[in-house]
Amino acid sequence: MLKDSGSKITHNVAQNLRRVRGERKLSLDGASQLTGVSKAMLGQIERGESSPTIATLWKIATGLQCSFSSFLGNTATTHENSQESSQETSNDTSALQPQVELIADPNMQVLTLFPFDPLTSFEVFELVLSHHHEQHSTAHQAGVTERIHVISGVLSVMQNGQWETLKAGEQCVLAADKAHAYRDDAGETRFMAIIHYPQ
Amino acid sequence: MLKDSGSKITHNVAQNLRRVRGERKLSLDGASQLTGVSKAMLGQIERGESSPTIATLWKIATGLQCSFSSFLGNTATTHENSQESSQETSNDTSALQPQVELIADPNMQVLTLFPFDPLTSFEVFELVLSHHHEQHSTAHQAGVTERIHVISGVLSVMQNGQWETLKAGEQCVLAADKAHAYRDDAGETRFMAIIHYPQ
């Protein structure tokens, strides 16, 4: 009668241990001596008949001088002998959409990441400014907010006549019902804009 | 009579589990329901009286939605993060806000780009998955949508039991009211998530 060997993680540990031991050309006896875990237990783990405790897997890892996590990953990445058949790459269904590109200006590229959706009331763009281009935007309708997240480069944002500088990883929120502007201050600046419309 | 509680790794797991459960404000009963592990066992593990099997630690990790390896590290490295108050970081004025970091897992970094705002009904995170970490997410309330935009790396997204692969620059929309999951397939994957709540 098999135990809980069906567990996915147990199977991974089994394959990894067998692989490591094979690479070092160690016998169960040798591995047992290095790790302090009985060879019977090591054999059961390799066969997937036993799910070791973290304490014993720790003894195995330190004894064999490899990291704990090296036993957890799927062996499919390192070796190509898995029969799990969980390689699914269905490309249809209502999910992935390629980005749509909108031209606007030679020094300003606009990619529509998520078009406007009345259910969410926002749209998302990714903008790339280059050559220190300064883009001015007129006031939109009241209540419209704009969230800026700088991906790379340096972006200066103007609002209420004041300029602020955002580095990569920084963001700001501005009310788009006033005049505002952006400027690339790094030669090329990439940032994301989430524009939300009220109600 | 004490068991093998002296093991260093067991003690680490104990502290990490207690910390994570405390951060989520979960009771042993609640954690037991999420993970499928009895609350008595969870209590013993937290007290260092038991060295869990990798199978059960896997159930704990997936149930609490953090990676296996997050329980192995020493808690001394994780600093105190007091994130109790619902402070809004002054969303008025166009002041730039530095990104707020939320710790969750060594293999999953979460940056809050824009915290939830009742006026817009969405929040924006930037997530970095590493080491082929697979992050599972349970079903949220009905009507919640999640927009994913891959910045770098390769992200596999599971919905309705089907996996789809997104490369850098691609995006997808998924209904978050069903169980879904993400997985890093490039060693390190950076992507943005916009979560929108209805009404």
Added chain:
DNA sequence: TAGCTTTGTGCGTTATAACGCACAACATTT
């Protein structure tokens, strides 16, 4: 061939991981 290692697996026993249940301490309510 026989005799001696080395390899991995099977078996019986012990230690303990994991479970369900019950109880005590504390908080909240009536």
Added chain:
DNA sequence: AAATGTTGTGCGTTATAACGCACAAAGCTA
């Protein structure tokens, strides 16, 4: 106070991880 609910821990039982030992198959030596 009494009643009710929640939280964490202790206890008895079951499942199984881990051990030591023994055995069978393969390999090497003489």
